[in-house]
Amino acid sequence: xxxxxxxxxxxxxxxxxxxxxxxxxxxxxxxxxxxxxxxxxxxxxxxxxxxxxxxxxxxxxxxxxxxxxxxxxxxxxxxxxxxxxxxxxxxxxxxxxxxxxxxxxxxxxxxxxxxxxxxxxxxxxxxxxxxxxxxxxxxxxxxxxxxxxxxxxxxxxxxxxxxxxxxxxxxxxxxxxxxxxxxxxxxxxxxxxxxxxxxxxxxxxxxxxxxxxxxxxxxxxxxxxxxxxxxxxxxxxxxxxxxxxxxxxxx
Amino acid sequence: xxxxxxxxxxxxxxxxxxxxxxxxxxxxxxxxxxxxxxxxxxxxxxxxxxxxxxxxxxxxxxxxxxxxxxxxxxxxxxxxxxxxxxxxxxxxxxxxxxxxxxxxxxxxxxxxxxxxxxxxxxxxxxxxxxxxxxxxxxxxxxxxxxxxxxxxxxxxxxxxxxxxxxxxxxxxxxxxxxxxxxxxxxxxxxxxxxxxxxxxxxxxxxxxxxxxxxxxxxxxxxxxxxxxxxxxxxxxxxxxxxxxxxxxxxxxxxxxxxxxxxxxxxxxxxxxxxxxxxxxxxxxxxxxxxxxxxxxxxxxxxxxxxxxxxxxxxxxxxxxxxxxxxxxxxxxxxxxxxxxxxxxxxxxxx
Numbered sequence: 001x002x003x004x005x006x007x008x009x010x011x012x013x014x015x016x017x018x019x020x021x022x023x024x025x026x027x028x029x030x031x032x033x034x035x036x037x038x039x040x041x042x043x044x045x046x047x048x049x050x051x052x053x054x055x056x057x058x059x060x061x062x063x064x065x066x067x068x069x070x071x072x073x074x075x076x077x078x079x080x081x082x083x084x085x086x087x088x089x090x091x092x093x094x095x096x097x098x099x100x101x102x103x104x105x106x107x108x109x110x111x112x113x114x115x116x117x118x119x120x121x122x123x124x125x126x127x128x129x130x131x132x133x134x135x136x137x138x139x140x141x142x143x144x145x146x147x148x149x150x151x152x153x154x155x156x157x158x159x160x161x162x163x164x165x166x167x168x169x170x171x172x173x174x175x176x177x178x179x180x181x182x183x184x185x186x187x188x189x190x191x192x193x194x195x196x197x198x199x200x201x202x203x204x205x206x207x208x209x210x211x212x213x214x215x216x217x218x219x220x221x222x223x224x225x226x227x228x229x230x231x232x233x234x235x236x237x238x239x240x241x242x243x244x245x246x247x248x249x250x251x
Numbered sequence: 252x253x254x255x256x257x258x259x260x261x262x263x264x265x266x267x268x269x270x271x272x273x274x275x276x277x278x279x280x281x282x283x284x285x286x287x288x289x290x291x292x293x294x295x296x297x298x299x300x301x302x303x304x305x306x307x308x309x310x311x312x313x314x315x316x317x318x319x320x321x322x323x324x325x326x327x328x329x330x331x332x333x334x335x336x337x338x339x340x341x342x343x344x345x346x347x348x349x350x351x352x353x354x355x356x357x358x359x360x361x362x363x364x365x366x367x368x369x370x371x372x373x374x375x376x377x378x379x380x381x382x383x384x385x386x387x388x389x390x391x392x393x394x395x396x397x398x399x400x401x402x403x404x405x406x407x408x409x410x411x412x413x414x415x416x417x418x419x420x421x422x423x424x425x426x427x428x429x430x431x432x433x434x435x436x437x438x439x440x441x442x443x444x445x446x447x448x449x450x451x452x453x454x455x456x457x458x459x460x461x462x463x464x465x466x467x468x469x470x471x472x473x474x475x476x477x478x479x480x481x482x483x484x485x486x487x488x489x490x491x492x493x494x495x496x497x498x499x500x501x502x503x504x505x506x507x508x509x510x511x512x513x514x515x516x517x518x519x520x521x522x523x524x525x526x527x528x529x530x531x532x533x534x535x536x537x538x539x540x541x542x543x544x545x546x547x548x549x550x551x552x553x554x555x556x557x558x559x560x561x562x563x564x565x566x567x568x569x570x571x572x573x574x575x576x577x578x579x580x581x582x583x584x585x586x587x588x589x590x591x592x593x594x595x596x597x598x599x600x601x
Contacts, residue, residue, distance in 0.1 A: 003351030007337070014339035080335035080395060083299040084352045085324040249303040251262065 004081070004094025005101075008068070012102050021060055025106035028053050033113045054214060057142065058171045062163035064102055065146030067156040068095045069245070074154045082249075092242045096147055103139040107132065134217025137230035138210060142167070144237030151244045174212045177205035252277045252403060252433045253298065258307035260293055260457075267293045268457045271307070277402070280429040282448030283437035286558050290457035291437040292332055295407050298435070299329040311403060325353075328401040332408050334392025338381035342372060342391055345380060346398060355399040366397045370424060386417035393424065404434045410443055422446055455558050478517040478526065479505070481541040482533055486513045489538065496532050498523035512541055 012018030032053055072078040081091050114128050145166060150159045180202050186192040206212070213226045253275040260268040268290045275281050283291045296302040298309055300320050309316045314323040337345055346363050355362065367373040370390045375383060380391060389409065396404055409425065410418045425447045428434065438444050444451060445465065453461040482489055486504055493502045498520050505514035519525040526543060533540045 003348055006351070007340075007348045011337070011339060075335075075338075076331060076333045077335040077337055079296075079299075079301055079329070079331045080349060081352070082301050083324055083327065083329045084349075085321040085354065086352060087321070249301070 001086075001090040001094045001097075004086075004091050005098050008095050008098030009101055012064075012098070017063070018102060021063060021102065022106055024056070024060060025053075026109055028056050029107070029109055029113075033109075037116075054138070054211060055171065057139065058167040059164065060106075061103070061139065061142040062146050062160045062167060064099045065143055065150050065163065066160040067150065068099065068147050069151040069241070070153050070156045070159045074156075082245075088245055089238075089242050092147070092238055092245070096143060096238055096241075099143045099147065100140055103143060104136060107135060130222065131218050134214055134226070134230075137227060137234070138214045138217075141210065141230045141233040141237070142170075144234040144241070145170075148237045148241045148244065151241045170208050170210050173205045173208035173210075177202050177209060180205075252279075252312055253435070254308075254310045255294075255298070256308045258294070258297065258309060259305045260290075260297060260302065261305045266457060268297070271454075271457075271459050273452060273459065273462055275433060275435065277433055278431075279450060280425075280434045280436065280448050281450045281452060282444035283435060283452050283454055284439070284441065284444050285437075285454035286439060289454045289558075291454055292407055293457075294454070295329070295405050295435065295437060296331075299327050299405055300324050301329075301331075325399070326401050327403045327405060328396035328399070330392050330396040330404070330406045330409055332411070334388055334395070336380045336388060336391055336395075339379070341377055341379055342383070343367075343376040345391065346394055349395050349398050353399045357400070362400075363398070366394045369397065370394045371420075386413050386420075389413060389417070389421065393421070397428075402433055404428060404432050406434065406436045408438055409436065410438070410440065418443070453558070460558075478519070478529065478543060478545055480515045480517060480529060480533070480543045481508060481512050482515065482538050483512045483541065484533075484536070484538040489513065489533075489536070490515065492532055492536055493517060493529065496525060496528045498525045498528065509541070 012021070069078070072081065082088070110128075110132065114123075114125075117123055118125075146159075146163045149163045149166065150156075153159050153162070180198055182198045182202060183191065183195050186195050210230075213229050216223055216226050253273075255271055255273050258268060258271040259266065271290075271294060283294070285291050293302065297304050298311070298316070300316050300323065304317065309323075311323040312326050314326070316323045337348075340348065343363065346367070347359070350359055350363060364373070367376055370393045372387060372390050372394060375387055380388065383391065389412075393406075393409070396406070406425070410421050413421065422443065425434065425436065429447065436444065436448060448465065450464050451461070452459055480493070486507075490502055490504055493499060493515055496517075499517055500520045501518045503516045503518075505516050508514045517525065517529060530540055530543060
């Protein structure tokens with residue numbers, strides 16, 4: 001696992017891709033911080049700096065995950081991985097952690113922001129840590145989804161396009177759910193059927209509402225449910241990635 | 252060391268490998284020979300655990316590749332058709348990665364140094380793989396397979412795309428490694444197999460059609476096993492004299508090949524070695540025998556003969572084998588045919 005992690009993490013910086021990803025994240029995080037700082041926002045809002053950049057993450061994460069498995073398959077380098085005496089899940093975890101490490105590195109400047117803010121006002125470090133936890137778990141879930149899609153195709157381009165489509169849907173899931181109003185009373189059978197399916201639709205969209213869950217991490221109240229939500233999505237998609245790779249051996 | 256029984260691999264309804272059986276003992280150097288698309292790479296990918304098998308059993312040193320993949324994989328070094336190189340890494344960096352990945356126990360630095368010296372890539376160890384020539388890349392791929400010093404080496408077309416000089420180098424390397432490794436080598440280049448392998452497995456249409464030592468194989472196939480004698484003599488006289496030798500079925504004059512010397516093709520009766528009698532007769536006549544060679548089929552001829560057979564049954568007959576070796580094959584064929592049959596049944600019902 002460690003070998004795959006090290007190689008994969010280094011690979012981000014073997015070409016400009018890793019640097020570009022970091023530069024983009026740093027720029028927008030810095031911009032968000034600067035805007036709030038110069039607007040004299042109250043301290044609490046600084047923890048919301050990161051969730052404010054989530055729109056960006058839906059586009060940055062697919063760039064990080066697009067070639068995780070697709071490229072290996074295209075260049076046949078997966079043969080060295082899958083014929084090594086290593087469990088498949090360890091390879092998947094190595095890759096996942098490499099992408100996650102890059103993602104985490106993208107939020108390193110928030111530590112500097114926090115130091116600046118705490119030098120000026122007295123702050124509760126818990127708010128920062130909790131928001132950071134939220135953003136990390138959110139990233140883990142998005143990376144797992146992107147990695148899974150990458151394992152389905154041979155082309156990084158198809159992988160990134162497909163991941164972007166999925167991410168856009170996740171991004172707007174909350175808004176879609178709000179657009180649907182399920183009637184509380186129904187007059188006849190057909191309306192009841194309609195209401196039933198609308199209810200399922202809303203539940204489904206809410207289940208995909210990463211944004212809503214992430215925002216609640218900025219609200220300074222610890223909610224176990226939110227933590228479990230992201231972790232379970234990450235675990236599910238890591239597992240699915242492993243299955244998808246295993247299935248390919250059998251096809 | 253390697254035991255394969257009843258191995259089949261199906262892609263959808265296409266049967267890529269069908270009921271393949273063979274055993275390879277420790278220290279053997281075996282060549283897989285077959286035209287492109289015969290199933291050589293598929294078999295190798297299954298042996299190394301890259302692909303799963305549909306039916307059958309593969310064990311490496313007693314460890315089942317399906318049930319105990321980690322133990323089995325530890326004993327194999329694999330060089331695929333396209334060396335699996337991360338081109339954005341440096342040679343040494345890449346080998347370090349493979350070392351870590353395979354969880355090798357030998358001391359890292361010396362082990363990698365030794366392998367790099369063996370395949371002669373120590374002079375490029377700090378260069379990016381993407382800047383290396385094809386020959387060097389192939390050798391880095393070789394080095395990758397050798398890391399951890401596995402007992403079994405599986406090499407899929409190791410010399411494809413190399414120039415003659417590099418081919419000779421790689422071939423020498425294989426011969427050297429063959430002294431203390433079990434090697435399976437695939438190729439459609441016959442001279443290569445001939446040069447390095449003791450035993451040959453010919454594969455066609457996903458089946459094994461021949462599996463024997465190189466010498467036995469050509470013997471089996473030479474139905475008209477003949478000798479060619481070059482003698483300085485008077486041709487008519489000698490022709491009659493040779494025909495009179497006991498055990499000789501027929502003699503034909505092939506013509507004048509050197510000044511004063513004629514070539515005769517001598518066809519002996521089946522199972523009779525007439526070489527001593529032939530040379531004896533020539534000596535009796537006080538003529539000079541310049542050469543006496545067995546006109547055996549070359550491997551190339553065997554290969555063409557077998558793979559150009561209309562189907563594998565015919566090819567097996569040429570080798571004097573049972574055309575339908577086991578009932579399992581028949582069973583499998585039924586399975587494949589069985590699928591569309593069921594569908595047509597359903598359509599009929601509807």
